[in-house]
Amino acid sequence: MALLRRPEGGISFPQSQTARELDATVAMADEKETTPMPTTSRLQLPEEVVTHPLVLLSIVDHYNRVARDTSKRVVGVLLGSTFHGKCDITNSFAVPFDEDLRNPGIWYLDHDFLENMYQMFKKINAKERIVGFYSTGPKIRKADLDIDGLFRRYCAHPVLVICDVHSDVEVLPTTAYGSIEEVEEDGKAIKRIFKHIKSTVGAYEAEEVGVEHLLRDINDPSVSSLAGQVKHKMTALNGLKERLEEMKTYLENVVAGRTPPNHQIIYNMQTIFNLLPNLNVDALVRSMFVKTNDMHFVIYLSSLIRCTIALHNLVNNKIKYKESEELGFAEKKDEKKEAGASSTDKASKDKKAEKAP
Structure with missing residues (x-):
């Protein structure tokens, strides 16, 4: 039997099997409390990353407030959930970040601010967990691997979403990456590299309604x-x-x-x-010509119909305008007759009044 000793010394008591199991359970519980658990389960790297509109608006707002008209970039935390290899990014928040442009290995990220903000967001929505971080890049930089290592404390496989906030071409503004371990060619060392992940932009029904409402002020109705x-x-x-x-x-x-x-x-x-x-296949060339001719035929018929409807509307407008002119002329003529009759009656009354003694 193992012996338990009091801290101050003295009598030793034998420890039974049940007591040892109880101590082991307590030790495991203490270890769980002291060890920071990741916010997501240890699954494989996500196969697809879906960025929601609210996240894109937050990233653009963060960039305009902090790094607009500069060569700097901004970094923030992505919140969401991962299920069946699909990572849904539904929310985000900015984090104080700075780096030396001449020495990319020197960078600063406020850990205390990150943890405090995450705790507050967790009180609002407990389902949203840390799934990675975003950057306005526009490309991957040397410090991103170090930042990825920092975020692995909060989730097993953090994703990096690079958002191009000032793209001249209207293409998908987001690019997603995830870090994996790769063995070098000599097989002696293992290094981490970023792997490209499929990236899309998606929204819930309520978000789609909000985006459509915002686009009403942007799209030209003409x-x-x-x-x-x-x-x-x-x-x-x-x-x-x-x-x-x-x-x-x-x-x-x-x-x-x-x-x-x-x-x-x-x-x-x-x-x-x-x-x-x-x-170069004749059948394919002929089918393309047939398809093109069918499309042009439909466009031609549509143009003829639109032209005919426009002519009918023009003729109807002319007829209506002519009728309104005739009606207005007749009304003016009647008004003149009434005015002439009233003036004649008034003149006759004045004459009668003069003749009366």
């Missing part, structure tokens, strides 16, 4: 829906052009030896080009 669709098509094509130019630049750098080749990127490029249709 612009037709067709013009808006054409604008969106042009924006999408400009975004596609930029992506193709980026792929071209990467391949040129690989061929010149300035960038080491990444087999996964090259494999993805090959997959994209394999999905392109073969435009």
Whole structure:
């Protein structure tokens, strides 16, 4: 039997099996209380990150208040939940952050402010947990891996969302990353790198209603829906052009030896080009012509119908205007007759009054 000794010495008592189990349970409970538990379960890296509109508005507001018209960036905390590999970012808050632009390894993030704000947000909505952090980048920087290590104290797999707050092209403003461990080629060391995660923008029904209400003051009601669709098509094509130019630049750098080749990127490029249709097939060319002619035929018929309706409205307007003019002329004529009759009656009455003795 094990012996328990009093702190001040003295008599020793034998410890039974039940007492040892009780002590072990108490020790485990104390360890749980003292050890900071992560706010999310230890799952794998999320496969998709969904950013909600409120988060985008908060990030833009944070940047405009702190780092507008400067070369600095802002960093904040992302709140949300992760379920079945999908990370929903529903809220966020800003954190005091600063870094040395000449020495990227020197940076500062206020831990006390972060913990106090998180405790207050937790009182408002206990379901929202820390899922990562955001940055206005616009690219990944050297200190991001160190910041990621800091946020691993609060969640198992923090995500990094980079938001481009001043993008000239209307493309998706967010890019999501997650850190993973990778073994170097020599197999002697393990390093952490950022892995790209699929990023989208989503909203609940209530958020969609709020966004539509805000867009009423932004969208021009005088612009037709067709013009808006054409604008969106042009924006999408400009975004596609930029992506193709980026792929071209990467391949040129690989061929010149300035960038080491990444087999996964090259494999993805090959997959994209394999999905392109073969435009040299006669059947495909004919089907494209038929489809184009059908679309043009519908547009032509729509134009004829609109022109016919406009002509009918013009004719009806002319007829209505002519009738109103005739009616107004007749009313004026009747008024003149009534005025003439009243003046004649008045003159006759005046004459009778003069003749009377």
